[in-house]
Amino acid sequence: MTRYLMTLYRGKWFYFSALLIMLGGSAIGAYYLFPPQYTAAARIWVDGQASDRDSSMGLTVAKREQDALEQLVNTDTFLAAVLKPTPIGAQLNGLPHHDEKIMEPVRDHLTFETVGSNTLVVSYDGRDPAVSQQIVQGTLTQFQSWISTTQADLTAAQSQQYQVEMQQQLDLYKQQMVDAQKQVTDFLALNPDPLPATAEYQQFQALKQSADSAAGLYATIAARLAGLNTSGALSNTYQAMNFRILDAPTAPAVASVPLKQVAEYIVLALGASFGLVAAAIILLTWRDPTVRTVNDLAAVTDLPVLAVVPALESSSIQERASVIHEVVTVTIAEQASSRR
Amino acid sequence: MSTNLPLTIPLCDDDSLFRDLYTRMLRQIQVDAHNVVGVTSSVDGEGKTTIAINLAITLANDHGLVDSGKRSGEILIVDCNPGTAGTSQGLMVESIPGLIHYLRHQYPVDGIVKQVFLPRLWVMPVGSSPFDFSPLIRTPTMKDLITTLRDRFEVIILDLPSILTTTDTLVMAGLADQLLLVVRSGVTPSDVLSQALQRVGGDKLAGMVLNDYHRPLPRWLEKAV
Numbered sequence: 001m002t003r004y005l006m007t008l009y010r011g012k013w014f015y016f017s018a019l020l021i022m023l024g025g026s027a028i029g030a031y032y033l034f035p036p037q038y039t040a041a042a043r044i045w046v047d048g049q050a051s052d053r054d055s056s057m058g059l060t061v062a063k064r065e066q067d068a069l070e071q072l073v074n075t076d077t078f079l080a081a082v083l084k085p086t087p088i089g090a091q092l093n094g095l096p097h098h099d100e101k102i103m104e105p106v107r108d109h110l111t112f113e114t115v116g117s118n119t120l121v122v123s124y125d126g127r128d129p130a131v132s133q134q135i136v137q138g139t140l141t142q143f144q145s146w147i148s149t150t151q152a153d154l155t156a157a158q159s160q161q162y163q164v165e166m167q168q169q170l171d172l173y174k175q176q177m178v179d180a181q182k183q184v185t186d187f188l189a190l191n192p193d194p195l196p197a198t199a200e201y202q203q204f205q206a207l208k209q210s211a212d213s214a215a216g217l218y219a220t221i222a223a224r225l226a227g228l229n230t231s232g233a234l235s236n237t238y239q240a241m242n243f244r245i246l247d248a249p250t251a252p253a254v255a256s257v258p259l260k261q262v263a264e265y266i267v268l269a270l271g272a273s274f275g276l277v278a279a280a281i282i283l284l285t286w287r288d289p290t291v292r293t294v295n296d297l298a299a300v301t302d303l304p305v306l307a308v309v310p311a312l313e314s315s316s317i318q319e320r321a322s323v324i325h326e327v328v329t330v331t332i333a334e335q336a337s338s339r340r
Numbered sequence: 341m342s343t344n345l346p347l348t349i350p351l352c353d354d355d356s357l358f359r360d361l362y363t364r365m366l367r368q369i370q371v372d373a374h375n376v377v378g379v380t381s382s383v384d385g386e387g388k389t390t391i392a393i394n395l396a397i398t399l400a401n402d403h404g405l406v407d408s409g410k411r412s413g414e415i416l417i418v419d420c421n422p423g424t425a426g427t428s429q430g431l432m433v434e435s436i437p438g439l440i441h442y443l444r445h446q447y448p449v450d451g452i453v454k455q456v457f458l459p460r461l462w463v464m465p466v467g468s469s470p471f472d473f474s475p476l477i478r479t480p481t482m483k484d485l486i487t488t489l490r491d492r493f494e495v496i497i498l499d500l501p502s503i504l505t506t507t508d509t510l511v512m513a514g515l516a517d518q519l520l521l522v523v524r525s526g527v528t529p530s531d532v533l534s535q536a537l538q539r540v541g542g543d544k545l546a547g548m549v550l551n552d553y554h555r556p557l558p559r560w561l562e563k564a565v
Contacts, residue, residue, distance in 0.1 A: 002565050006556040139517035289529040293556060297523060297548055300530050301537055306520070309391065311554050 006292065007285045015277050022276065026269030034262050040132035041123035042140055043115070043247040058082030060117035065243065069112050069122070069143060078146070079103050082138035086131050110135065119246070129251040136249035147242060166225045173218040180211035375490060377546075378516035380500040380509055382536035386524035387551040389426040392417060392499040395520075399495050400461035416453065416493040419466040420500050420512050422473040427499045428465040431456045438467025442485065443476035449488060462493070474508050486515045503536040511539065518546040525553045 008015060046061045054064065072078045076099065083089035088106065092099045109125045122139055126132040184207045194200040291297055294305050379392040418439065428435035431522055433454050435504040441447040449459035453464050466473075476482065489496050496518055501509045520542065523533060537545070557565065 002557070005561065005565060009557050009561070010554070037551050051546045289531060290526050291523055291528050291530050291533055291550075293553075294550060296530065299531075300533050301548075303521070303537075303542070303545055304547040305550055307388070308550045308553045311525075311557060 002242045003288075004285050005282055006028040007281050007288065011281075017283070019273055019277055022273040023269065026266070026273070030262060030265055030269070033265065034258055036257060038129035038252040039123055039125050039256050040126065040129065040131045040249045040252055041121055041247070042136050042245060042249040044120050044122065044140065044243045045246050046118050046120060046243045060114065062114040062116065062118050062120045065120050066112045066114055069139070072143065072146065073107055073110055073139070076100075076103065078142060079106065081142050082135060085138060086134045087128075088131065088135075106135065110139065120243075122249075124274075125256075129253070129255075133249045133251040138248075140245060144243070158330075163225065166221060170218065170221045170225060173214060175210065175223055177214035177218045180207070180214040183207050184211050231234070276290050348387045370417065375494060376496045376498065376516045376518075377487060378498040378500045378513050378519045378544075379522060380513065380519060381522040381524070382528055382532050382542075383502050383504055386466060386502070386522050386528060388502070388522040389430060389499050391423070391522050392497050392550055393427060393430045395460045396461055396463075396495075396497050397458065399497075400458045413494050414462060414492070416462045416464060416489060416494050417496070417497040417499060418464040418489075420477075420498050420508075422466050422501075422508075427463060431461075431463050433463055433465060435465040436468050440466035440467030440473060440476060442467075442525070443479065443481050444472075447479075449485070456564045474506075477508055477511055482512075483515060503540050513540060513544060516544060521545055521548045522551050523548055524551045527552070 044065075046065045048061050054060075073082075076096070080089070080092055080099070082090065083103070083106065088102060091102050091204075106124075107133070111123050111125075113121045113123070114120055122136055124132045124135045125141075126135070187204055187207055189198045191204065194204050291300065293309065297303075297305055377395075379388045379395070381388040396415050400415045417427060417431070419435075420439070421427070422440070428438075433456055437447045437452050439452065442449060442452050452467070453462050455462050476542060486496070500512050500516075500519075503509050521536070521540075556562075
């Protein structure tokens with residue numbers, strides 16, 4: 001242990017400088033690895049309540065909204081639309097491999113968190129506060145647009161099917177009406193003027209009622225088909241995805257620091273720095289075969305150590321000679337003064 | 341005798357430190373009988389020349405040796421490091437002529453032993469052109485020189501080459517009474533030290549000097565550990 005301490009003390013300034021350099025390098029690394037992050041967030045309210053089936057599975061409307069958003073963000077088209085007004089969007093060139101590299105970090109930093117059953121927080125961590133705000137706002141805008149488009153598509157699809165069904169029904173009733181009219185016409189052709197209270201007259205009345213009934217049904221369906229309102233046939237599911245923005249995203253003024261990650265990095269850097277210095281000390285001590293102390297001499301031989309001469313400040317023989325000469329000169333002067 | 345020093349010692353000025361060194365060293369050796377001390381190290385660059393010079397200066401300043409009455413109390417430091425001339429430089433004397441020139445019979449002893457700025461301190465430089473240094477130190481002339489110098493000087497300090505760089509060290513270590521091994525803190529590998537100790541053997545080694553020592557830990561941490 002003493003020898004290790006001796007090695008450390010002997011090279012104390014070197015090890016101290018090395019530690020300073022390593023810690024300085026770590027600090028620079030921390031600055032680039034953990035740059036200040038600006039978090040922009042928006043809070044939205046999702047209307048409605050969860051269906052019985054969703055409730056039984058523990059799903060809230062906010063959770064459903066979150067799932068939809070996460071799937072949409074993983075879609076290149078959706079995310080490209082979100083990034084389009086931002087500087088990041090300018091880097092996209094349409095090549096999948098190239099755009100994927102740009103979009104992946106955005107996906108990593110865009111997060112969705114449910115707060116309660118109807119509230120969802122959309123946030124983004126980025127180096128530029130303005131871009132963070134743009135991405136969050138863009139996400140909400142594109143999501144709202146997607147909801148509206150989907151609703152309209154479904155409405156249109158549903159309206160067309162309804163019209164087709166109604167038309168088919170109309171055609172059926174029309175055929176029935178035509179058939180009933182034909183039966184009346186054919187009867188009158190055979191019995192031009194049936195007398196009342198006769199069997200022919202009763203048969204004529206029955207045929208006439210059927211024809212009137214078929215005509216009435218046809219008229220009703222035709223009117224309904226003509227006054228159909230497509231905006232009323234909205235899908236219940238997508239109508240329930242509508243949301244309202246409670247807190248709009250703003251450009252954050254203060255950066256947030258990932259304290260936990262920075263602390264872990266600092267601890268790792270400190271450990272590595274001290275570990276390297278310790279390893280150097282151990283290695284240098286093991287590889288130091290020289291005799292340094294009286295104890296080292298005693299380990300080699302039993303010969304007595306008659307003197308331990310401290311290190312002179314100078315090392316060259318000329319300088320050592322001048323030191324000796326100085327000692328001698330002082331001695332001569334002392335002798336001369338003692339003779340007087 | 342073993343001195344178990346603590347991990348750190350209070351820092352003190354060079355003079356008292358080397359006085360302490362030489363005092364402890366003298367406890368290990370008998371000055372009367374053994375006055376040739378070799379200072380060496382495992383490899384080059386561990387500070388043996390500096391230690392040798394400082395030890396010589398401290399001994400030269402010690403009036404106690406003069407008062408012993410047996411000898412003059414003069415100290416000689418012999419530079420046995422061919423090609424470096426560190427001792428000469430440290431004591432600011434000319435490196436030529438030197439030991440090599442004596443061994444070649446080109447100069448007498450008095451011609452190569454030079455007094456330095458302290459009254460009782462003398463130095464014998466190594467000289468120049470060291471290509472024939474190895475064979476010269478193995479001649480009886482070298483041994484006779486040391487014998488001659490023993491009678492003249494109180495203490496002779498041999499600034500020897502390092503043990504593992506040349507075999508000359510072992511030859512000259514044989515001329516010394518005691519050896520001092522300098523180990524530089526934070527520089528000398530323990531296996532190199534072991535190898536040097538094995539090569540030189542433990543007979544003449546009086547002890548070690550741990551040089552260039554830096555306090556390994558601050559006091560408060562040392563107490564905690």
